[in-house]
Amino acid sequence: MATPDPGSDREALVGAASSLYYEHGIQAVGMDAVRAAAGVPLKRLYRTFRSKDDLIEATLRERDAAILTSVRQYVDERRPAGAEEAVLAVFDWMSSWFAEETFRGCAFINAFGELGDDAPRVATAVRDHKRAFRSALAELVSGLELPPERAEALTEQLYIVANGAMATAPITGSPQTALDAKAIARALIAGARREPA
Known part of the structure; x- marks a missing residue:
């Protein structure tokens, strides 16, 4: 009889849990449902x-890596169009994401909305992801060559607009939410460039 592969159990469990949590909500999905969807015996689930x-945190860490990689690749393909277009490409990426049939909002906002600080490790994973997303925006804003304090203010504004769109899109059910956020972002960039040095 083949020895179970812990790596493959982990991958199956994280994949199943991530899909189930995203579609139904974390609190609505029990460990038995995850075990059944992953095809992993209960004993091996709790060994993993x-x-x-632990499982929720693992799903969020996996999703964090996937999202940040996807955003960076999307933006890098559009970077030659210029620094402003690279910043705005984040909102185009969001529009594509919002248009997906399986879109249910931001998994991180959803997780924090369900569990808040009652699940400290989950809250930390959410905050780590949002910090990383903000850092990615800051890196793009740095290409605009604004004075540091203006770049910092613009980054924060864009971060708030992007997260606002992520929270609003599942309610509107429309990718247009991201394009409206992009128009706001364009206006914020123009305003940051106009401010006196």
Whole structure:
């Protein structure tokens, strides 16, 4: 009889949990549902993840890496169009994401909305992702060559607009939300460039 592969169990469990949590919500999905969807016996599930919080955190860490890689690749393909277009490409990426049939909002905003600080490790994973997303925006804004304090203010504004769009899009059900956010972002960039040095 073949020895179970812990790596493959982990991958199957994280993939199943990530899909189920995103579609139905974290609190609505029990460990038995994850085990059944992953095809992993309950004993091996708990050998791989000692608690549901461990599993939730793992799904968020995986999603964090996937999202940031996807955004960077999308933006890098458009970077030759110029620094402003590179910043605005983030909102085009969001529009494509919002148009996906399986789109249910931002998994990180959803997780924090469900669990808040009652699940500290989950809250930390959410905050880490949002910090990383903000850092990615800051890196793009740096290409605009604004004075540091203006670049910092613009980054924060764009971060708020982007997260606002992520929170609003599942309610509107429309990718247009990202394009409206892009128009706001363009106006904010223009305003930052106009301000006296």
